[in-house]
Amino acid sequence: MQTLSRTPDLMYPELSSAMTITPVLGAFIGMSLALTGAGGGILAVPALVFGLHLSVPQAAPVGLLAVGLAAAAGAMAGLRNGSVRYRAAAVIGGAGMLAAPIGTALSSRLPTNLLTAIFALVLGVVALRMYRSGAHGSSTAADHRTVPGPVCVRDSTTGRLVWTRVCARCLAFTGLAAGTLSGLLGVGGGFLIVPALTRHSNLQAAGIVNTSLAVIALVSISGVASATAQGHMDWSLALPFAFGAMVALLAGQRLAQRWSERTLRRCFALVSATVSISLLVRVAHAI
Numbered sequence: 001m002q003t004l005s006r007t008p009d010l011m012y013p014e015l016s017s018a019m020t021i022t023p024v025l026g027a028f029i030g031m032s033l034a035l036t037g038a039g040g041g042i043l044a045v046p047a048l049v050f051g052l053h054l055s056v057p058q059a060a061p062v063g064l065l066a067v068g069l070a071a072a073a074g075a076m077a078g079l080r081n082g083s084v085r086y087r088a089a090a091v092i093g094g095a096g097m098l099a100a101p102i103g104t105a106l107s108s109r110l111p112t113n114l115l116t117a118i119f120a121l122v123l124g125v126v127a128l129r130m131y132r133s134g135a136h137g138s139s140t141a142a143d144h145r146t147v148p149g150p151v152c153v154r155d156s157t158t159g160r161l162v163w164t165r166v167c168a169r170c171l172a173f174t175g176l177a178a179g180t181l182s183g184l185l186g187v188g189g190g191f192l193i194v195p196a197l198t199r200h201s202n203l204q205a206a207g208i209v210n211t212s213l214a215v216i217a218l219v220s221i222s223g224v225a226s227a228t229a230q231g232h233m234d235w236s237l238a239l240p241f242a243f244g245a246m247v248a249l250l251a252g253q254r255l256a257q258r259w260s261e262r263t264l265r266r267c268f269a270l271v272s273a274t275v276s277i278s279l280l281v282r283v284a285h286a287i
Contacts, residue, residue, distance in 0.1 A: 022237050025051045026066055026244025033070045033245065034252025035259070036268045041067030042126055044245075045119060045186045046275045049282075052237070056115045057107045060186025061227035062238045066245040067188040068220020071213040073249065078210025085203060085211045088152070088161055088171055092193065092211075093218030095175025096182065100219050101226035103183025108232060113283045119185050120279035123272050126191045131269035152201035161201065170200045178215065183223045188216035 029044045044063030048054045054062075078084040107115060152167040154160065161167065174196040178189030193212040197203060203211070227233045 021051055022240045023244035026241035026246075027248035029063075029066055029241075030070065030245035030248030030250075031252040032268070033067070034249045035264050036130075041070065042123060042187050042191065043272065043275065044241075046123070046279060048237075048241070049116075050275075050278070055112045056119055056185070057112060057232065058234065060107055060184070061104070061224060061233045062241055063186040064182060064188070064220050064223045064227070065233075065238045066242040067186075068217055068224060069242050069246055070249050071188055071190075071216035071220065073246070075210060075214040075217050078206070078213060083204075083206040083210045084214050085161060085207055086214065087163075088197070088201075089211050089214035089218065091168060091171045092175035092178070093215040095172040096179030096189065096215060096219035097222035099176045099179030100183035100222040103180040103185075104223060104226040104230060104232070105183075106180075107184050108230065113286050115184070116279055117283045120276045120283070122181070122185065122187070122191075123279070124276040127269045127272035127276060129191065129195075130265050130272065133265055150200055150202045152197075152203075154202050161203075167200070170196070174200075175215065175219075179219050179222065182216075182219045183226060186223075189219060190216055 025047045029041060029047055032043055033041055041063070044066055045056060045059045048059035048062055049056060052059075075084060075089075079086070151164065151170055153162050155162050174193060178192045181187055181192065182189045190212050193215050194208055197208045197211060201208070224233065
C-alpha cells in the first residue's frame with residue numbers, strides 16, 4: 001500500500017503561517033524601536049496579540065525578549081561613549097530585576113481581559129505623553145529645564161552622580177515599578193524610567209536615554225528568565241520575532257536620521273492611541 005507523505009506545512013498550517021508572520025511582526029517592532037527609541041517596544045505585545053492572536057500573558061515574554069535585546073544593543077553603544085551612568089543603571093536595574101518575577105507571576109494569575117485593559121490604559125498614557133512631547137519638542141530636554149532641585153545631582157567635575165539616601169531611594173523605587181510592569185505586561189519600562197531620571201536628576205539627555213536602555217536590558221533578563229522558568233516563554237515564536245526586530249532595528253537607524261523627531265513622535269502617538277482603543281474594544285467584546 002502506498003502511503004502519502006505530508007510536508008510539515010500541510011500538517012501544521014497554523015504553525016507554518018506563524019513562523020512566516022512572526023519575523024515580519026518583529027521587523028515592524030524593530031523599525032518602531034529604530035525610529036522612536038526604546039519606547040517603541042511597547043507595541044510589541046499588541047503586534048503579537050493582533051498578528052498571532054495571542055493573549056497578553058502569552059505575548060508579554062516574547063515581546064520582552066525582543067525589546068531587551070534591542071535595548072542591550074543601544075546600551076552597548078552608550079557604554080562605549082561613556083553616556084551610561086552605570087551605577088544608576090545598576091540600582092534601578094537591580095531593583096527591577098527583583099520585581100520582574102513578581103510581575104510575571106501576577107500576569108499568569110490575573111484575568112486576561114483585565115490584563116489587556118491595563119495594557120491598553122498604559123499604552124494610552126504613553127501615546128498622550130509622546131504626542132505632547134512631539135508637539136513641544138524633546139520631552140527629556142524640555143522637562144529637564146523646568147524641574148527644580150533634582151535629588152540626584154551630577155558632579156560637575158567628575159560627571160558622576162553624588163549619591164545620597166534620597167537619590168538611591170528614588171531610583172530604587174523607579175526600578176521596582178518598572179520591573180513589575182515589565183514582568184506583568186512585557187514592556188521595557190522606558191516610559192517610566194526616562195521621566196523619573198529627568199525629574200530626579202540633572203543628567204544630560206543622552207545619559208538619561210542610554211542609562212534607561214541599560215536598565216531595560218537588565219530588567220528584561222530577569223523577566224525573560226522568570227517567564228522561561230514558569231513555562232510561559234514560547235521560544236519557537238520568541239526567537240524569530242527577536243531576530244526580525246534586531247535586523248529591522250539596524251536597518252531602520254539610517255531612516256531615523258532622515259525624519260524629524262517631532263514627526264516620528266506624533267506618528268507613534270497616533271498609532272499607539274489607535275492600538276490602545278482597539279485593545280479596549282477587544283476587551284468590551286469579550287465581556
